Amino acid sequence: MSVGTLVTRLSTEMRRSRSIRLSGGILVAIAIIAIIGPFISPHSYLTTDFDGTFVRPTVNSFHLFGTDDLGRDLFVRTLMGVQVTLLVAIIASIVSLVIGVAYGAVAGYVGGRIDAVMMRAVDALYALPFIFLVILLMVVFERNFLLIFVAIGAINWLDMARIVRGQTISLKEREFVDAAKLIGVPAWKIIFRHITPNLLGVVIVYVTLTIPQAILVESFLSFLGLGIQEPQTSLGALVNGGVSQMERASWLLLIPAVLLATILLCFNFLGDGLRDLFDPRQQSK
Amino acid sequence: MSLLNVNELSINYPGSPPVIDRLNFAIERGEAVGLVGESGSGKTQTALSIMGLLPENAKASGEVVFDGDNILGAPANTLNQYRTKRMSIVFQDPMSALNPYVRVGEQLNRILIEHELVSEDDVDDRSLEMLQLVGLPDVKRQYRSYPHQLSGGMRQRVMIAAALIGRPELLIADEPTTALDVTVQSQILGLLRQLREKFNTALLLITHDLGVVAGNCDRMLVLKNGELVESAPTREIFTAPAHPDTKAMVAAAKRSGMHPHTRKRPTDEQPVLDIAGLAVSYSVPGERRSRRKLEAVRGLSMTIAPGETVAVVGESGSGKTSLARAIVGLLPIQDGKLSLSGKQLKGQVESRPNAVRRELQMVFQDPVSSLNPAMRIDEIIIEPLTIHEPDRIKANKRELVTGMLQRVGLDERLSRRYPHELSGGQAQRVAIARALVLKPKILICDEAVAALDGSVREGILELLRSEQEQSGLALIFITHDLATVRQISHRVLVMYLGRVCELSDTESLFMRPKHPYTKALLDAVPIADPDVGIVVLSELGEAPSMMKPPPGCVFHPRCTYSVLRCGDDLPELQDFDKTSVACHRATELDL
Numbered sequence: 015m016s017v018g019t020l021v022t023r024l025s026t027e028m029r030r031s032r033s034i035r036l037s038g039g040i041l042v043a044i045a046i047i048a049i050i051g052p053f054i055s056p057h058s059y060l061t062t063d064f065d066g067t068f069v070r071p072t073v074n075s076f077h078l079f080g081t082d083d084l085g086r087d088l089f090v091r092t093l094m095g096v097q098v099t100l101l102v103a104i105i106a107s108i109v110s111l112v113i114g115v116a117y118g119a120v121a122g123y124v125g126g127r128i129d130a131v132m133m134r135a136v137d138a139l140y141a142l143p144f145i146f147l148v149i150l151l152m153v154v155f156e157r158n159f160l161l162i163f164v165a166i167g168a169i170n171w172l173d174m175a176r177i178v179r180g181q182t183i184s185l186k187e188r189e190f191v192d193a194a195k196l197i198g199v200p201a202w203k204i205i206f207r208h209i210t211p212n213l214l215g216v217v218i219v220y221v222t223l224t225i226p227q228a229i230l231v232e233s234f235l236s237f238l239g240l241g242i243q244e245p246q247t248s249l250g251a252l253v254n255g256g257v258s259q260m261e262r263a264s265w266l267l268l269i270p271a272v273l274l275a276t277i278l279l280c281f282n283f284l285g286d287g288l289r290d291l292f293d294p295r296q297q298s299k
Numbered sequence: 300m301s302l303l304n305v306n307e308l309s310i311n312y313p314g315s316p317p318v319i320d321r322l323n324f325a326i327e328r329g330e331a332v333g334l335v336g337e338s339g340s341g342k343t344q345t346a347l348s349i350m351g352l353l354p355e356n357a358k359a360s361g362e363v364v365f366d367g368d369n370i371l372g373a374p375a376n377t378l379n380q381y382r383t384k385r386m387s388i389v390f391q392d393p394m395s396a397l398n399p400y401v402r403v404g405e406q407l408n409r410i411l412i413e414h415e416l417v418s419e420d421d422v423d424d425r426s427l428e429m430l431q432l433v434g435l436p437d438v439k440r441q442y443r444s445y446p447h448q449l450s451g452g453m454r455q456r457v458m459i460a461a462a463l464i465g466r467p468e469l470l471i472a473d474e475p476t477t478a479l480d481v482t483v484q485s486q487i488l489g490l491l492r493q494l495r496e497k498f499n500t501a502l503l504l505i506t507h508d509l510g511v512v513a514g515n516c517d518r519m520l521v522l523k524n525g526e527l528v529e530s531a532p533t534r535e536i537f538t539a540p541a542h543p544d545t546k547a548m549v550a551a552a553k554r555s556g557m558h559p560h561t562r563k564r565p566t567d568e569q570p571v572l573d574i575a576g577l578a579v580s581y582s583v584p585g586e587r588r589s590r591r592k593l594e595a596v597r598g599l600s601m602t603i604a605p606g607e608t609v610a611v612v613g614e615s616g617s618g619k620t621s622l623a624r625a626i627v628g629l630l631p632i633q634d635g636k637l638s639l640s641g642k643q644l645k646g647q648v649e650s651r652p653n654a655v656r657r658e659l660q661m662v663f664q665d666p667v668s669s670l671n672p673a674m675r676i677d678e679i680i681i682e683p684l685t686i687h688e689p690d691r692i693k694a695n696k697r698e699l700v701t702g703m704l705q706r707v708g709l710d711e712r713l714s715r716r717y718p719h720e721l722s723g724g725q726a727q728r729v730a731i732a733r734a735l736v737l738k739p740k741i742l743i744c745d746e747a748v749a750a751l752d753g754s755v756r757e758g759i760l761e762l763l764r765s766e767q768e769q770s771g772l773a774l775i776f777i778t779h780d781l782a783t784v785r786q787i788s789h790r791v792l793v794m795y796l797g798r799v800c801e802l803s804d805t806e807s808l809f810m811r812p813k814h815p816y817t818k819a820l821l822d823a824v825p826i827a828d829p830d831v832g833i834v835v836l837s838e839l840g841e842a843p844s845m846m847k848p849p850p851g852c853v854f855h856p857r858c859t860y861s862v863l864r865c866g867d868d869l870p871e872l873q874d875f876d877k878t879s880v881a882c883h884r885a886t887e888l889d890l
Contacts, residue, residue: 189669192629193730195648197683197737198656211673 034287037280044277048096057087059094060245068263079269083259091247092270098248099229099277102162106228107221109167114174115210115217121175122182123205133179136172144169145234152240162241166228177220181213215291222285226278233274249274300367301325302468302501303349303386308361308371310344310353310525318344320525321361328468331495331502333512333533335548336522337752338723342505345522346471349503350388351378366468383414387462391474393454397446403457404430404442407464416465429460432497434490436840451615452483452841459490466498473505480614480779481823482839488515488825507752509552510782510825513537521545534829551753552827564789564804569641570602571740571773572626576635579618579625593845595621597797599635600872605740606767608774610788610805612781612820616845618797619777623743626775627659640740657687660734664746666726670718676729677714680704683737699736707732707762724755728762735766743775748783760787781824785809793817796845796853803878811890813880815858818890852883860884 052059056076063085071080071088079088121132148165155161185191186209194204233250235241242248247255249270256267303326310319319341326332334342347353349363351373363371365381390396398406407426411417417425427438433456435441446454455475462470472491476484492515495502504516512519512533519536521529521544528542537553540546579596596618603609611619624630626637628648637644639658648656663669670679677700684692684699692699701711707728718726727747734742744763748756764787766772776788784791784805791808793801793816801814812818819839839857843849849856855865862884870881882888 189663189665190671193661193663193669193733194671194682195629196627196656196659196661197733198653198686199682200686201649208671208673212671214673 031287031291033283034291037283037287040276041280041284044096044273044280045100048093048100051093052090055087055090057090059086059090059247062086068259070263071265071269080263080265082255082263082266086245088252088266088269092249092252092273095247095249095252095270096273096277098242098246099232099250099274102166102232102248103225103228103281105163106166106170106232107225109163110170110174110224111217111221113167114171115178115213117171118175118178118180119182119205119209119213122179123186123201123209125183125186129179133176136175140172145231148231148235149238149240152235159242159246162232162235166231169231170224170228173224174217174220177216178213181216182209185209185212219285219288219291222281222288226281226285229274229278229281249277302328302330302366303503304362304364305345305349306362306364308345308348308359308363310341310348311358311360313356313358316525318525319348322522322525322527324520324527324530326469326501326503329495329499329501330518331504331516333516333519334503334505334522335507335509335512335519337507337754339524340522341525342507342522343473344525346388346473346503346505349471350382350386351375352388379414383410383462383465383467384416385465385467386469386471387465387467388471388473389455389458389462389475391477393451393458393478394446396458397454399446401445402442403444403446403449406457407461410461410464414465425464426460429464430457432463432494433457433460434486435460450841451479452487455479455483455487456490459487459494463494463498463500467500469501469503470495471503471505474507475504476511477506477508480842481781481825482614482819483841484511485823485825486839491515508825509537509548509827513827513829514825521548537827537829548753549827551757565604565606565771571605571640572603573638573641574602574626574635575600575638577622577625577632577637578634579621579630580633581621581630591846594633594848595797595845596625596794599794599799601792601799601802603741603773603775605773606771607790608767608776608788610776610778610784610791611794612778612784612791613794613800614779614820614842616796616842617794618845619779619794620745621797622794623661623745623775623777626741627661627743628656653687657683657737658740659743660737660739660741661743661745662727662730662734662747664749666723666730666750667718669730670726672718674717675714676700676704676716676718676721679718679729680714680732680736683733687737703732703736706735706766708758722755723751724758727751727759731759731762731766735772738770739772741773741775743777745777746779747776749778749780756783763787781820793820796842796848798853799872799879799881800854801878801880801882802872803880807877813875813878813885813888813890814854814882815860815888815890816854819857852881860888 063081065085066081067083067085069077069081071078077087077089079092081087117132121129151161151165191204191208194208232241232248233253236248236250237254239254242251252270253267253274256270259266305322305324308319308322309317311317322345334345336342348359348371351370353359359371361371362369365386370378370381404426407429408422411422411425412419427442430438430442435453435456441449449457476487479487488511491502504512506512516533519531519533520527521542523544529536529540529545536545537549540549577596577599578594580592580594582592599622611622613619621630625632628644628651631647639655644651644655680700680703681692681696700714704711704714709725709728713721713725721729748759751759760783763774767774778784788805791803791805792799793814795816800816801808803813808817809821812821843856851866851868852870855861858865864883868883870883872879872881873885
């Protein structure tokens with residue numbers, strides 16, 4: 015059904031777009047390496063080696079990215095950081111996708127007073143300084159992997175809900191929605207069968223653009239020491255650790271920072287490319 | 300030497316067949332040439348290439364010779380020597396062609412200043428003079444209006460003023476009246492002709508409507524898939540078309556005016572739909588927070604028998620669509636009663652029981668937007684049954700879809716396509732199939748063929764007619780096109796500003812209209828016969844706003860026959876032999 019067309023259209027159109035091809039390719043490559051890498055490497059992310067601290071990146075003994083102040087292999091730790099970062103990004107996006115699309119579509123379709131109440135609730139949540147709230151939560155409930163996902167998702171779904179609501183309002187004026195009402199389709203089914211599939215384009219684009227946002231928030235939390243707990247790590251935590259060793263072992267900062275920047279840029283380019291793809295003005299060409 | 304010579308013009312877009320293929324034609328000074336063809340035949344592309352307005356990715360080859368110079372592909376500053384001063388264009392949609400943020404007069408002034416047509420001091424005078432020439436009432440006030448404050452017809456008059464302000468030698472008019480009501484159309488066409496004679500301007504009139512060309516052009520060019528299939532004097536094309544496609548076009552145009560359908564109107568015991576005193580209104584957010592009421596339909600009563608077709612006609616803003624949407628329950632009813640087979644319909648569509656919902660179906664104007672772009676054709680056709688008869692589709696979904704597609708004249712291979720892969724006509728057939736799969740008692744077609752080309756339109760009408768014969772379906776056919784009305788309907792309801800003017804048998808309506816408004820509508824229809832010409836209803840003007848309907852008979856300010864009483868009393872609908880008319884002078888007038 016609709017997802018099918020979307021996939022076929024995406025795959026044909028994607029081949030034409032250089033930015034999507036390139037950024038998508040790099041992301042897939044990074045993800046594959048991050049998953050396979052730790053199995054290939056003889057090192058583990060938590061084994062310390064006090065005889066081999068601050069080893070420069072070298073092919074000898076397979077410390078490709080060198081080691082840190084505790085002699086842990088940076089290559090494996092970086093890949094683990096990539097895994098965590100991507101996981102955070104994906105879970106946060108799914109949270110924002112599910113809540114945001116459902117909330118926005120319902121508010122937009124039902125309209126009237128219910129819509130007003132639902133959207134004022136969103137406005138109220140917007141008014142909260144989320145980062146401080148998250149920091150507070152982290153301090154109160156101890157640092158918790160799950161809490162990060164929830165916190166980041168909770169920030170992102172607000173934007174998603176607004177965008178989806180706007181799209182829904184314009185879609186529900188279309189005649190196929192009237193036609194669906196006339197043939198007796200119930201309201202919930204109109205929302206999920208007629209409205210949401212037509213939102214997919216916008217939603218996909220928006221998700222790819224929120225992923226970097228989620229990554230940044232996670233990095234920021236980790237940088238403040240409120241994110242992932244040692245010995246586990248994320249790219250943000252690695253950058254944080256690298257900063258303190260910057261003068262002694264610059265690779266500890268540079269390698270995770272460059273990777274983080276690459277991932278962020280790739281997602282941004284991917285989002286831009288997808289947005290062009292779904293822009294109706296582009297389609298007419 | 301001709302004013303314009305188009306030699307071997309071809310236009311290509313990357314990755315698709317040529318939209319114009321080696322086109323040759325010429326336009327003499329002061330001559331009016333009609334360029335006709337179905338949509339997608341390349342009419343507009345030809346116009347754009349003459350004006351140098353083709354999009355950047357278009358590749359044009361050949362020559363466009365204007366008064367001896369080839370201007371095809373010329374740089375912008377060369378073209379600007381020609382635009383406005385020597386040639387101009389009027390587009391179909393006047394709203395999108397005018398800048399919404401700039402006052403009308405200022406827009407004309409800018410053209411004059413940009414092209415240094417008159418000295419700065421005379422700019423205002425020249426613009427005012429031009430607006431006066433195109434027949435804008437109360438010119439001083441309109442001069443200071445923004446485009447959205449003008450009606451569609453007035454906007455198109457402004458566009459014509461803008462196009463002719465530089466006294467060009469060639470005017471290209473690309474479907475200049477397609478977006479307008481027939482009454483306004485006849486006025487605009489009359490205006491074009493009058494100004495053309497005054498300034499001796501050559502005209503290239505692009506249209507899909509042969510009726511528009513018949514009375515307005517000396518010569519006709521017929522395009523088909525980017526190729527010129529025929530070029531001859533208008534009279535010759537209408538009397539002896541040479542090319543088979545032209546023959547079909549002319550035959551279709553003539554048939555629509557001449558061959559009324561002659562089936563007898565079923566007068567059944569019980570009406571399938573009974574409308575009594577129906578009123579529909581919207582609240583419109585007005586200025587200063589005051590919510591004003593727009594009464595779209597007022598006091599409308601009629602009955603429809605099973606198997607009958609009632610056409611609803613009127614200008615835009617007459618309340619036709621509101622009537623349709625209120626019947627099916629997409630709009631709330633303010634007052635009055637609706638009964639389906641004797642049972643009263645209550646509430647809007649969401650609150651009606653499913654058994655009632657399936658009896659009332661609707662086909663919309665834009666076939667593409669009425670089909671969900673994310674659903675496959677077979678899913679669209681079968682969807683009504685998934686709600687009403689889920690058991691029936693479990694076993695034989697394929698056969699049901701194939702059967703429905705065949706019934707509406709579509710290839711079964713289309714079932715796995717998506718709406719955007721269909722043509723307009725095919726999509727409309729799918730929409731009809733979706734409506735008919737529930738076997739409704741009433742099908743409402745809201746301008747269902749308005750967006751379609753002539754031959755496709757005929758096919759859809761034929762389909763609806765045969766469906767009606769087989770199943771006793773009652774049709775409510777909403778349209779602004781009177782030619783279609785005559786072909787399909789038993790009775791006609793003429794609406795004006797939400798009120799019924801006349802409810803009549805189709806033939807007596809066309810032969811002996813009783814209401815002055817009906818007469819005006821009929822006179823305004825362009826007839827596809829060069830010998831008949833066009834009646835210009837310049838005194839008719841345009842419909843007033845629905846927000847402020849005039850007192851008494853709503854039509855009286857535009858009515859040539861109005862007497863004192865018309866402005867005071869609202870006329871009741873009086874019954875005559877084959878017609879009911881709401882006019883105080885119905886008995887005495889002989890229209």
